Amino acid sequence: MAFALVFPGQGSQFVSMGVDLANNFTAAKKVFQEVDDSLKQSLFKIISDGPESDLMLTENTQPALMAVSMAFVSVLNQESGYPIVTKSSILAGHSLGEYTALTVSGAFNLAESAQLLKIRGQAMQRAVPVGQGAMAALLGSDLDTAVKICQAAASKTNQICVPANDNSVGQIVISGNKTAIDEAINLASTYGIKKAVLLPVSAPFHCPLMESAAQRMADALMSVQIKSLQKPVVTNFNAQVTSDHKLIPDLLVKQVVGMVRWRESVIQMKNQQITDYIEIGAGKVLSGLIKRIDKDANCLNCGEVGHIESIIKYINNQ
Numbered sequence: 001m002a003f004a005l006v007f008p009g010q011g012s013q014f015v016s017m018g019v020d021l022a023n024n025f026t027a028a029k030k031v032f033q034e035v036d037d038s039l040k041q042s043l044f045k046i047i048s049d050g051p052e053s054d055l056m057l058t059e060n061t062q063p064a065l066m067a068v069s070m071a072f073v074s075v076l077n078q079e080s081g082y083p084i085v086t087k088s089s090i091l092a093g094h095s096l097g098e099y100t101a102l103t104v105s106g107a108f109n110l111a112e113s114a115q116l117l118k119i120r121g122q123a124m125q126r127a128v129p130v131g132q133g134a135m136a137a138l139l140g141s142d143l144d145t146a147v148k149i150c151q152a153a154a155s156k157t158n159q160i161c162v163p164a165n166d167n168s169v170g171q172i173v174i175s176g177n178k179t180a181i182d183e184a185i186n187l188a189s190t191y192g193i194k195k196a197v198l199l200p201v202s203a204p205f206h207c208p209l210m211e212s213a214a215q216r217m218a219d220a221l222m223s224v225q226i227k228s229l230q231k232p233v234v235t236n237f238n239a240q241v242t243s244d245h246k247l248i249p250d251l252l253v254k255q256v257v258g259m260v261r262w263r264e265s266v267i268q269m270k271n272q273q274i275t276d277y278i279e280i281g282a283g284k285v286l287s288g289l290i291k292r293i294d295k296d297a298n299c300l301n302c303g304e305v306g307h308i309e310s311i312i313k314y315i316n317n318q
Helices: 019-024 026-039 044-049 058-080 097-105 110-125 141-156 178-192 208-222 245-258 262-271 285-294 305-316
Strands: 002-007 090-093 131-138 162-170 171-177 195-198 274-278 298-302
Touching: 002 097, 002 162, 019 026, 019 044, 019 305, 026 044, 026 058, 026 110, 044 058, 058 097, 058 110, 058 141, 058 171, 058 274, 058 305, 090 097, 090 262, 097 110, 097 245, 110 245, 131 141, 131 178, 131 285, 141 162, 141 178, 141 298, 162 178, 162 262, 162 285, 171 178, 171 208, 208 245, 245 274, 262 274, 274 285, 274 305, 285 298, 298 305
Parallel strands: 002 090, 002 274, 274 298
Antiparallel strands: 131 171, 131 195, 162 171
């Protein structure tokens, strides 16, 4: 059976994630140390001890989640005796998780990935003054209905309101100016939406208000030599299988302002004969979304020390 490696995005983070792994495996400890060195900050201390408010800062959350996933990958590589990516068929990640997927596939090294995500987090946070942007989840909505709600809210307020994450069947996240998002929440029930919830985020990600962040990432990516991919990655912006490393900078820039097409990405992987998914890193968010999109999918998690042995056993049997 063909399997994919998938990596979580923002929202999966929690204080102490990956700490037991670092305490038990030198390979994990080295990953966290390299990330700290590359960023010239004690990010692992924030991961370990918090406070949660510091970990929730986007500029910390993004490299932190990548570091935790990469720590698990490093341990899996060491304990299995080979790079696990070589046995996988395809990789994908949700938003910042796409950087993790690209790192595992060889496009970036660990330090480059950490630095890019630090810049990405800072740029996304600074793109819109706090309080002027917002995001909301439309629960029970399909994409077409979400588009209609956004168009109505944008038209009424003359502000930006667009779908930001097509996460799964029945879960669409919208993003834009705060006034427009509030209006979309008010309109949701008239379109048959079960629940519309304002999300506790610090900026309106994946919408046109992030244009300055996209420009910042375009500059940052120009300074990195992106290497060939060992395995293809399904990219967020277009939900297409990407094997050409030369396309990566443009796709990552467009990803900042574009919708995360996670539902379509899972459908794409299913079309590529993927039956099994290994979610590597904090939480189990992606596994839940994948099961809602493809009820036949087999999802495994590698986010705790106790998962290592069973995941290696699974991979060795492929």
